[in-house]
Amino acid sequence: MLEKEIREHLTEKLIPFWRGLRDEEYGGYYGWLGYDLKLDKKAVKGCILNSRILWFFSAASRLLQDTSLLADADHAYEFLRKYCLDGKNGGVYWSVTYKGEVAEGLKHTYNQAFAIYALSAYYRVSKKEEALQTARELFTLIEEKCCDGQGYLEAFTEDFSPADNEKLSENGVMAERTMNTLLHVMEAYTELYDVTQEEKVAERLKWMLDIFREKVYSPGRRRLEVFFDRDWNSLIDLHSFGHDIEAAWLIDRCCEVLGDEEYTKKMRAITKELESCVYERAYWKHSLANEAENGVTDTTRVWWVQAEAVTGFLNAWQKAPEHGEYRKAAGQIWEYIKKYLVDVRPQSEWFWCVHEDGSPVEGRPVVEPWKCPYHNGRMCIEVIRRLSDAS
Numbered sequence: 438m439l440e441k442e443i444r445e446h447l448t449e450k451l452i453p454f455w456r457g458l459r460d461e462e463y464g465g466y467y468g469w470l471g472y473d474l475k476l477d478k479k480a481v482k483g484c485i486l487n488s489r490i491l492w493f494f495s496a497a498s499r500l501l502q503d504t505s506l507l508a509d510a511d512h513a514y515e516f517l518r519k520y521c522l523d524g525k526n527g528g529v530y531w532s533v534t535y536k537g538e539v540a541e542g543l544k545h546t547y548n549q550a551f552a553i554y555a556l557s558a559y560y561r562v563s564k565k566e567e568a569l570q571t572a573r574e575l576f577t578l579i580e581e582k583c584c585d586g587q588g589y590l591e592a593f594t595e596d597f598s599p600a601d602n603e604k605l606s607e608n609g610v611m612a613e614r615t616m617n618t619l620l621h622v623m624e625a626y627t628e629l630y631d632v633t634q635e636e637k638v639a640e641r642l643k644w645m646l647d648i649f650r651e652k653v654y655s656p657g658r659r660r661l662e663v664f665f666d667r668d669w670n671s672l673i674d675l676h677s678f679g680h681d682i683e684a685a686w687l688i689d690r691c692c693e694v695l696g697d698e699e700y701t702k703k704m705r706a707i708t709k710e711l712e713s714c715v716y717e718r719a720y721w722k723h724s725l726a727n728e729a730e731n732g733v734t735d736t737t738r739v740w741w742v743q744a745e746a747v748t749g750f751l752n753a754w755q756k757a758p759e760h761g762e763y764r765k766a767a768g769q770i771w772e773y774i775k776k777y778l779v780d781v782r783p784q785s786e787w788f789w790c791v792h793e794d795g796s797p798v799e800g801r802p803v804v805e806p807w808k809c810p811y812h813n814g815r816m817c818i819e820v821i822r823r824l825s826d827a828s
Contacts, residue, residue, distance in 0.1 A: 439768055440824035442775075447817035450779070452497060454786045455490060455810050456509055463536050465516030466490050470804035472797075474785055481532045481540045483806025484521040485548050487513055488529070491555040493810040499562045500818050507562055514559055514568060517552065522571070526596050527578050531604070532806065542595035545604055546583040547618045549575050550625040557628035572629055576638065579622065588614050588648055588669065589622055608730060610672045612664035616653050619645060620684050627691045642691055646700055649688065654707050659714035676729040678719035679742030682749035685711040686819075689752060705756070712753040716766065720746075722793075723769040724777075736793040740778055741812035746770050748819045755823060767820075787813055 458466045460478070465487050469480030491513035498506035520537035521529050523544075529552045531543040556572035559565070582597045583589050590613065591602035606612045623645045630638040652669040653661050661681055662671040685708040692701040719726045719734075725746040727735040747767045754763035777795040778787045780803065789801030789808060802808060 439771060440821055443771065443817045443820045446779075447497065447814070447821070448501070451786065451810055451814055451817065452506070454784070455493065455814075457784065458804065459509070459512060460535070464519065465513060465537070468532075468535065468804070468806065469802060470785075471802050472800050474782060474803065479535045481534055481806070482516075482537075483532045484517070484529050485531075485551050486804075486806050486809050487516055487521060488548075488551040488555040489809040489811035491517060492551075492558045493814040495555065495558040495562050496818050497814065499558070500821060510559055510562065513555075514563070514565075517555070518567075518571070521552070523595065528575070528582070528597070530595075539595075543600060543604070544582075544593040544595060544597060545602075545618075546579060546589050546591055546593075547605060547621055549579050549583065550618070550622045553579075553625035554621070554628050557625070557632050560632055569632065573633070576626070576629060580641070585667075587667070588652070589618055591615060591618055606664065608664070608673055608675060610664050612672060613667045614665040614669065616661050616663050616665075616677075616680060616684075619648060619653065620680065620687060623649075623691055624687050627687070627694050631694045639695060642695055643697070643700060646688070646691065646704055649684075650703060650707060656710075659710045661711070674731045676718070678715050678725055678728055679739065679745050681711045682715045682725070682742075683745035684708075685715075686745075686749045686752035689756070709753075709757075712749065712763070715746075716750070716753075716763070720766055722773075724773040725770065727790075737790050737798065738773070738777065738793070738795075739790040740787045740808075743770055743774050743778060744812040744816040747774070747816050751820060751823055786810075 460467050465482050467476055467478055467480065468482040468486060469477040491510055494506050494510035494513060498504065498510060520533050523530060528544045529548050530539055531541040531545060531548060534540045553572045553575050556568045560569040591605060592600040594600050602612055605615050605617055623642060626638050626642050630642060655662055660676050661684055663675045663677050664672040666672060688704050688708050692704050724738050725742050727737045727739050727742055747770050750763040750767040754760055777791050780786060780788050785803055788797045790798045792798060
C-alpha cells in the first residue's frame, strides 16, 4: 500500500508540478512560487534549486524507466552548463537572474556538492561524458579550493577567497565548518564513486566517515553536532532531528557503495544510535519535530524533515526487521504528510511547514532556492526502490 500510494504521489503530484515550472523562454525552472501560489517569473534562480531539479528528473527517469523525464533533466542540465558554472574561476555560482546572469557569485562548498550529486545522476541516464567530466572537475575543485586538510571549509568569494558562511549558519552563530556541508559532500561523492569507481573518491569518502565518527558524532548525546569552529569545537547545543535521520541513511548508503566491511561495521554502530535517539526524542503525533536548541524543542513540522524521516526509518527497519516500530513510523509519517503537508490546492505541491496542530505556517513559499523536489522526491524514489526490491 505504501509503495503504491507513493508511486502515485510521485507520478501524479510531484512530477507534474515541477514540470509546470519549466521556463521555456530563458531556460531552467522558475525560482519562486509564493504561498499565495503567485508565480514570480523574474525571481532569481538558485543554482542549488536547479541542481536539485536536475537530480530529481534524472533519478525519477531512471527509477520509472520513463525517457520523457530525461527531457526535463536535459532542460535543467543545459541551464547549469550555460549559466550556473563560472567559466573563469571554476565552480558553481550561488544564484543567477531569471535570464541567467550572475546574481550572487558566492561559491559555497555545499553548492558545488549538489552539482556533483546532480551531474552524477544525470550521467547515469544520459550517458553524456561532458556531464561526468564536469562532476570530476568540481570534485577536484572542492579538494583543491575548499579543503584545508582538517575538513571542508564553507564559503568563498567568486575567485575563491574566504567569505563568511552566512548561507549555512543559523541559530545566531557563524560557523566555519558545518555538519550539513560535510554530509552533502559525502552524499555527492557517494554518487560520483558509484558511477566512476575511482579510488581517489573512495579515499575521500573514508576520510569523511572518519570525521563523522571522530569529530561530528557525540556519543554522549547520541547525535551529530551541527555548527563548528575551524578546530571542530561545537558552537551550540543543537539537535537537528531531520539532519540526524537523513545522515543515518546517507552514511549507510555511503558504506554500501564503498563495500568496505570495516567502515560498514564502524558506522553502523553510529547510525543505529542516531535512528533510535531521533525515534525516542523527536517522533510523536505520527511526525517528527524540527530540532531542539538548548533542550527546548521546536515542534514545527517541516516538509523536508518529514520526508527524510520516512526514508530514514524505512532504512532503519530494513537493516533490523525486528524493529517493527521503525516500519510503522515510516507509514504513519506518510499518513501525516498526506493529511497536513501535501497542499491540495491545484498547481501546488507541499507546504513548507505546519504548526504542531497541523495548520500551515502561512507566508512560506512553495518554491524558492531551498524549497525543492529533492527531499520529498527522493523520499518517493527511495520508498519505491526499497519496497519494490523487497517484494
